[in-house]
Amino acid sequence: MPVSSTTDEQPADDFDGAALPVNELFYSLQGEGKLTGMPSVFVRTSGCNLRCWFCDSYHTSWEPTHATMSVDDIVEEVQSHDDAGHVVLTGGEPLIHDDAVTLLEQLDDLGYHTTVETNGTIHRDAPIDLASISPKLASSTPTPEKDPKGDGEWADRHEERRIDLDALGALVDDYNAQLKFVVTGPDDLSEIESLLADVRSTAASRISDSDVLLMPEGTTRDELDARQNEVADLAMEYGYRYTPRLHVDLWNDAPET
């Protein structure tokens, strides 16, 4: 589906009925996490409440673009990929949109397995089969030196918003969840350990180390080549799971993959 040229990052509130700002909708293999390799339709909404400097979906966060699609049309396009039983709702941050719930309900009614890729700052009540939570570490903050667009104007807002323990605890308690951390280097591990301790004391349910995944930061094969062995070693050292970025291995940074 082509990406429109509109740059409004707000939800599609002028649309009659349930609708979402869609940046791209495509069929691929799940490239990250426990379901890596699973044929899946990806629905990528536009708009995000954070601004990670490394965001691999720049046109949903830093310079959002979208086409407004009714939920009915999204479902119809999902169904056109008739070999897929899995749908991944991602973004941007998909849970900023009220109508994400409507979409998930319709997909659930049709029997799809739903994964939601979320930064973990927002909890919603919806039929989610896998909450794929990627809490954002301090190393994601768009400091003036790392800002891809300006001079660090988003740094404070990002820093204030990136961790919400209540939302994280509720997501872990209500859903089958994985915690998938983007790792830029060994210095990230102390923050992962202390955040995990905080989430474990907030959530009622147990979080097993096998539900904690370390994913190397990188949007291209070259970037991943430079970092993935170090992250694999960290996973072994700490007893967490490693997740590759299969889509980058297969298709590098091509859109709609």
Ligand SMILES: C[S@@+](CC[C@H](N)C(=O)[O-])C[C@H]1O[C@@H](n2cnc3c(N)ncnc32)[C@H](O)[C@@H]1O
């Ligand atoms: C674009 S985000 C959209 C969903 C949600 N906003 C989030 O961050 O979880 C999808 C996934 O890509 C990860 N990601 C984004 N940029 C990345 C990068 N440069 N390297 C590795 N993972 C990245 C995120 O952490 C998240 O797991």
Ligand SMILES: Nc1nc2[nH]cc(C(=O)O)c2c(=O)[nH]1
């Ligand atoms: N193939 C593929 N797998 C993915 N898993 C999570 C993705 C995302 O951007 O949320 C993603 C993506 O963009 N492509």
Ligand code: SF4
């Ligand atoms: S939270 Fe997700 S979509 Fe938002 S800027 Fe970070 S990686 Fe990109």
Ligand SMILES: [Mg+2]
């Ligand atoms: Mg992606």
